[in-house]
Amino acid sequence: MGGDLVVAVDLGGTRYRVALIAADGELRARVSGPTPADRGPSAVLTQVHDAVAALVRDAGWEAVAAVSLAVPGPVDPWTGVVRQAPNLPGWFEVDVRGFFAQRVPTRVLVGNDANLAALGEQRFGAGRATRDLIYLTVSTGIGGGVIVDGRLLLGTHGLAGELGHVALDPSGPPCSCGNVGCLERLASGTAIAHRAAMELRAGVAPARLAALASDPDAVRTEDVAAWAAAGEPFARRLIADAATWLGIGVTGFVHIFNPEMVVIGGGVSRIGDLLFDTVRAVVAARAMPAFREGLRIVPAALGDDAGLYGATAAALDHTAG
Ligand SMILES: [Zn+2]
Structure with a gap:
């Protein structure tokens, strides 16, 4: 059982954002960068994983309850496989959860970005x-x-x-x-x-x-x-x-x-x-x-952060069973 921080990732077609967010919605740290979309899925995922690892370095993995990713396009939220991502060339049946599960010592969740933004606004935003x-x-x-x-x-x-x-x-x-x-x-x-x-x-x-x-x-x-x-x-x-x-x-x-x-x-x-x-x-x-x-x-x-907060809410719901 990890801590109460969630590593939230919003993987967009042009930029990715990674944030360390507490259960009360306090954003502790964040980093973002351009998505190397033209280099294909594994290059993108490797870069995002490096950003996640760097962000967690200070807090330590024992403080983290989950890594939760919002991805553009249809995704199976139970397997964490992205079916396709129109804004990410070459993305077809990409096992995002599998990629992260092999590399981080905590639970990994994956959801559709607009779906998660809805959850973010309902839990932490206008709703x-x-x-x-x-x-x-x-x-x-x-x-x-x-x-x-x-x-x-x-x-x-x-x-x-x-x-x-x-x-x-x-x-x-x-x-x-x-x-x-x-x-x-x-x-x-x-x-x-x-x-x-x-x-x-x-x-x-x-x-x-x-x-x-x-x-x-x-x-x-x-x-x-x-x-x-x-x-x-x-x-x-x-x-x-x-x-x-x-x-x-x-x-x-x-x-x-x-x-x-x-x-x-x-x-x-x-x-x-x-x-x-x-x-x-x-x-x-x-x-x-x-x-x-x-x-x-x-x-x-929540503007551009809705996906990050939604990914956090999804991880907290999952942790709570
Ligand atoms: Zn249509």
Whole structure:
């Protein structure tokens, strides 16, 4: 039996983060670095393991209850095998738990990053004191997690909570998942930037923006957000359209899970009021009244650290049996 510290790892496609976190949520130490994704799974895992070992050196392994990793993409939380990771080239059926179990003298857990971020927000972030919570991370894609009665919903294969891949528009754009018109294709940062580029190319956008965006394909979601913040109607409409789709999706989730709180994180959530006001208005107009009683739709509180805190919560739950 180890101590009460958790080594939490958030393995992202571009950066990895490692933190030493106590059971009360106090972050004791942290380190991060660029993920050497192009060098393949074993190079990535070796580098992350070296960072973990360096971080634990002072505290000692006897103070550590578990190493808990949040990974991007579908993962089997019981075996710790990553099925595939779209943002990590060459990752297919990678035994992350096996790799670490051979190298660290403590328990090893592995979970999906968006699922764990949901748990992080519920335990240590915006959703403290809630038991039923929906979490959405809206950035390049849309990921999610569902907390039911204080526990993360896993599903038969541990894959539950892919809230971005609910199809809403049968005549919408094709999605990387094989479906058509998924929420992710309609409301993610990628979708916003894509719509902006399409309208700039088609000459729908105001001439002054077309001049700004001489290369429509280089327009980023951040540019659209900045134009919207400056009051540009074209950009505000694009954000409102995406937020409307998000609200339609959230209405469905609210009807399925009847949560107390919907937490929205990820880069696109930083757009703020324009996005959240629209989502709340759509849910208010479309959800059945009883489902809206006391329902809060709020920004995430933990930012980029949600995965680290969620990995910690998962390890603490596991330790508690
Ligand atoms: Zn999809």
